[in-house]
Amino acid sequence: MSSSTEERLSQMMVQSQLGDRCVYEALLSEASLLLKRFVRKRVFDPILLEDVVQEVLISLHKARHTYDPTRKFLPWMYAMAAFRVTDFLRKLGRTRTREIGDLDFDKIMSIEPVSDPRIGSEQYSEKMNEALTALSPKQKKIIELLKVDELSIKEIANRLGMSESAVKVTAHRGYKSLRQAFGVTDHEHE
């Protein structure tokens, strides 16, 4: 990261501490891109990645009074990001032991999103419809809420009366079924 970026972000943070709304919005947008890159190295699932990035942004917001302009901005931001990612992975580990049972969570976490050039073709759409029909109603509902309505895990959990981790697990199982329906194995994504 160049020193000019560091200086610019630091300057933006100082202005944000004074209550400049536009600068703060720009700062958070830029920070979210950097954070996505940072978190992606540790959390591979795109939905979970988004969740963690949002958590870090909220942390940055809550802790903005702790930023000292005489110090560098990026180490300050990444320290919070590392803290939130570690916390998130620890919670996930606990959830895995409690709720997932025999499911290989690490493997699922390492699966990256499918990018298929056939997406959009008629044959693909038919296949997708078939694959969606094969999902359980709960899996289908959760994937729909995530992808169509773009709700967060927390919002879905509240709406369906489930725990957040149960929503994540159900979504993962749904994705896994979809991949299998398209003949894509987890192994191909490792």
Add this chain to the structure above:
Amino acid sequence: MNTNDLIQKLSQDIAPVQRLASTPKRLGFWLAIAFLVLVLEVTLFGPREDLGQRAFTAQFATEVLSVLFVALVSAYGALVLSIPAPEKKAVTRWLPIAGVTLWFAFLAIRVVDSGIFATECAFSCARDIVILGFAPSLILYLLVRKGAPVFPRITGALAILAGASLGCLGTLFLCHNDEAIHLLLWHLMPVLALSLVGTLGGRALLKW
């Protein structure tokens, strides 16, 4: 909610914030309040009768200085760690450990010199350390919570180490027993045990 919506929501709510004061200032504030409370408590409990004679001996002064040193460096460490990306100076990391080691070494040498390796149970000293250390620990926890600690366990342990050390300092002005083995087992050990409790407390109480 997607990330862009969240960013908009966060920036809508933004208000000017007052920056956290510098670590030395926060340390000074803590020391002032903690000492005031400690002096009041010691006065209320009634200091030892022989304090006038004991206070000016080298042994007592060394004991007071070593406990005070541990309290200061661990409080400083806790306050430094309450800010994300703390300065990674060896001073912050190693001074509390060095302070406790010196305190232990000082007492251990005195134990060997005195040849007394046993002492009777003195739960009252441990109790006094807990009582006298409670307010300084609580104030320091509150100061640390004003920040955003990213190492809550270590920060919690250092905050309790600082508070309990001040509790121990107060106890030195109450307790009549100056035997080294007593000070080692019933003054230093409770402080270390409380610091371990602080590790757990840090995780639970320093969440933000």
